[in-house]
Structure formats: C-alpha cells, structure tokens
Amino acid sequence: MLSKQIKEILAKQYPGLDFKLDPPEVAAHGHYATNIAFAVAKRDKMSPLAAAEKIKLALLETAPKNFFERIDVVAPGFINFWLTPKTIQDSFARMGESQKSLSKIGHGKSVIVEYSSPNIAKPMHVGHFRSTIIGDALANIHKALGYKVIRWNYVGDWGMQFAKLTVAYKLWGSEALLKKEPIKHLLDLYVRFTAEAKTNVDLEKNAQEEFRKLEDGDKTNRKLWEKFRKESLKDFDRTYKLFGVKFDVELGESFYEKDLKYIISYLLSQEIAVKSEGAIIVPLDDLDLPPAMIQKSDGATLYLTRDIANIIYRLKKYKPAKVIYEIGNEQELHFKQLFAIAKADFMPELKEAKNTELVHVGHGLILGEDGKKLSTRAGKTIFMEDVISEAISLTKEVVQEKNPKLPAKGKEKISKVVAIAALKYNDLSQNRMSNITFDWKKMLSFEGDSGPYLLYSYARLKSILRKGRAGKFEPGYLNTPSEIELILKIDRFPSVLESVAKDYYPNHLAAYLYDLSKSINYLYETEPILKSENNIRNARLALIKSATGVLKTGLNLLGIETLEKM
DSSP states (O other), X not given: XXXXXXXXXXXXXXXXOOOOEEOOSSGGGOSEEEOHHHHHHHHHTSOHHHHHXXXXXXXXXXXXXXXXXXXXXXXXXXXXXXXXXXHHHHHHHHOOOTTTTSOOTTTTOEEEEEOOOOXXXXXXXXXXXXXXXXXXXXXXXXXXXXXXXXXXXXXXXXXXHHHHHHHHHHHHXXXXXXXXXXXXXXXXXXXXXXXXXXXXXXXXXXXXXXXHHHHTTOHHHHHHHHHHHHHHHHHHHHHXXXXXXXXXXXXXXXXXXXXXXXXXXXXXXXXXXEEETTEEEEOOGGGXXXXXXXXXXXXXXXXXXXXXXXXXXXXXXHOOSEEEEEOOGGGXXXXXXXXXXXXXXOSGGGGGGGTSEEEEEOOOOEEOTTSSBOOOTTSOXXXXXXXXXXXXXXXXXXXXXHOXXXXXXXXXXXXXXXXXXXXXXXXXXXXXXXXXXXXXXXXXXXXXXXXXXXXXXXXXXXXXXXXXXXXXXOGGGOXXXXXXXXXXXXXXXXXXXXXXXXHOOTHHHHHHHHHHHHHHHHHHHHSOSTTSOHHHHHHHHHHHHXXXXXXXXXXXXXXXXXXXXX
C-alpha cells in the first residue's frame, strides 16, 4: 500500500505521533494529504505552517529517490503529496490478489458481531432489514482483515410477548393451523390478543401470570415456548437463505434466564444496584444517564438484565477484542446503560470488558418513496420476505426488457442475484445513521450509483478478460492519467476496509466501489484494450484484471454475489 509506505516514511522521521494520511477531496490537490504538521507543531511549540515547511524539507532529503514528485505546504499547515509515476507503477507490480494484499490488522483477535435479532413467533419484518444487511457486511469486512468473527443472531425468545402468546393460544389456538401455517397462526393470535386486551384488562393480568409460570419452569408453558421457538427459527432460516446470511451462534435471551437471579443478587451485594419503589435499578447519575432498571416491582426481569448476562458469557467464553451490536438508533440509551454497567467491573468475568471495545452500531429507519415509514396502505408491517419477492418480481421485468432472448433459467438466476444486490446496495451505499428510502426505480437501475450498475460493470470486465488473457507485463507501460488514477484507487482498497472496521460505516466501501467502477469504465471507454499494441495490451489487461478482482472482493464483502455474465 502506498499510503502505508508514506506513513512509514513520516513515522520514521517523527515517531510516536498520531496523524492522518488520506487522499484529498479534490484530486488536483495531490495523491495524498496529511495533518502531521499539527501534531509536530503542538509537540515542538511552533506554528503548523512552520512545522509543515520543516517536514517538507526533511522528506525531500530522506525519502527514497524519485519517490515523491512534488510536495506542497498548504495553509494552515497541511502537506500534499504527489508520487512519481514510477512509484505508482512499481506499487502495481507488487500488488497480489485482492484478498492476499489485505492487511491483517485483526490477526489473533476475535470479534462478535450481533445483528438481525428478530423476535420469535413473528415473521421477520422490514425493521430487521438494515440490521441484517449492515451487520453481515461488517462481519465480512472484519473477517477479511484477519479477525476471527463470531456472527451472532441474538433472537428475542423470551419476555412478555410469549406470555401474551401463551394466553392467546390457550384461548383461541388451533393445533391444526399451527402445523399448517405456524408463523401466520402465531401472528394472528398475537394481533388478536393486542386488540382484545384494549377492552379486556384481565388478559394482561393473565399474561403476567403465564410469564411467571414460564420463568418458574411450568411444563405446559415451556412446551409451548419450545414449539413456538422451533417453528420461528425455521421460518427465519428461509429468509436468511434468500439473503445469503449465515450465523455461527443463535443463542437468544432465554439462554441466560438461569443466570439472572445470581447477577441481580451480585449487583445488590456490590452496591452497584439498589432497590427503588419495589424495583431494582442501577443508578448512573455520575455518567449523566437515567437509572437502568434490571428488575420490575413484580419480580420480572428485563431485556437489559439478560444483556448483562449475555455480555458476561461472551467475555468469559470468547475474550473478544470487540463486541459489535448492530441494532437501530432507538436503542442508543439501552447500550449506553449496558456498557456503563459492564465497564463497572463488578464481577470477575467483567474484567475483560476494560480491554474489550463495546460498540453500538445504530441505523435509521426505512422510508417509502413518500418519505414516510415504510408500511402497507393499511398501515400494517411489511415483512422481509415480501420485500425480497417484490424486488425479484420487478427485476424480472427489467431483465426481460434488456435481454428477452435469455433462457428462463438464466433470467431466474440473474433476477434473484440482481434483486438482492439492489436491496443490499441501496442500504449499504447510504450513511447508516440516516433514514433510507425505498426508491424502486433508482434501486433497480443499471445506471448510476446502484447495485445492478456495479454487477453489470463487473460482468462487462469479465467479458473483456475472457477475450484477452494477459501475459507478462511491464508496469512502465501504464502511464496515461486514467491508468495512474486507477492504480492509485486499487492501492487504496485495504485502507478503505480498515476505515470501515474502525468507524463501522460500510457506505465508505460502497462509495469506493462505485468510484472504482467509474474509473474502470472510463479507461475502457477512452483507451483501447484488446486492440492496443502487445506490451500495452498486456499491461492494461493486467490492470483490468486487478481492478476486477478488487471489485468482486468488495462486492462480496458487502454480501453481494457477482455474475460472470449478464
């Protein structure tokens, strides 16, 4: 990586300083820019501009010969670098396969990525869409960087929802319907309970009693719970297969039920928790946070209580460097409270928490094309499977229009891959903290910043490579501005992944891949590839092959399957 070489040159001259090195926003301002002068200025008590001039002179004297073509100092103290064509060409000659050239910053470290996390006894709805897509991409990227990744589906398989469902099933349930359409029947029962509880106050009281019995191990309630859970996991698995998502662990809230009394007792004994109006809370005034309730006045535990047990289990079993929770923005307070309690180090098992990075990766809502929360006209929830089916159906129309002579089996395969790519890329190409819009026309377009455009670009490049195989090449033949620009973009791929693993914004990778595709397509449209002179042809084919490899790897890391032909 060229950026790594520049950092090493700077670090050798100025060890121990924290600084940034990135491509400038405006290409005319150089290949790279750094803010190291501000760190030097602070250390040496001088102005950033003076420090930048001093650094420039030192680099011109100590950098390898013909490494930098030009170094500029820009007020108030930034340094812009231009590399010589030879430096850039030589870096391309050293590039290996896209995966092999990635840094392994996670080597020897484990990371747990919790994502999707649907509730049992309900179909996965559009609210689980973003967590599933973003979490899977983050898991893929960490794995590519050398981390041992534990993909964790923390299913909601405990709590009052089961108590309500138990009451509803005992009153109105049908064994025959449960066998025929388990999830639909369970959802209908839950909806009916919610509607009737508005006028029948006894239903909520009955649910509280059923939950108490469930927690106490009542055989009938436990048997129903196990049946509901089993059918739900089957239903989830069907949706995950459509999305190409797999998990290493599917332990839910129920797994930790046996540990909760001990944890609450321990928290009280350490005076981390206190009793308050019959409930048990953890005061967090010192952190400007509201108190965290871990047990209700009726003795019931909460989601937070089970999350405390969960984090203790994870730290003890896996000793992870990171635990990443990919869950919506609305859970921000919950995780602030959870992390504060974990870092309180009140149990021997939590000592690891001091060295473990606990991260809440939030995301915004999914909106319809009208800018409102995505739902049906009747205001009901939209299920993930329905969204996927709609995307595939719309994609089939586009594929039929573009390639009507394609065999039916080929259309089916392409439609599915392109539809999933469109859905995933539409999410991952946008800032995860923002709300995103389901604009079907833009999402399924084969032009512009879209999943189908990137898939089409990749397939077209593979077509070129099938027509002309690159032999041995000399990097010196890659000297046009578009070739130099493309080499630099390929070289930046590892640093883009490191950036995503640091700030958890996959849209940086999506933006990089779109920019890379534009550069490849520009080269293809402005420079002859297959018809160029032999030495130039071999060099350009090698460049196209390298760029195509990066494009494929990057798309796969976003969870997007590529197509060799379209």
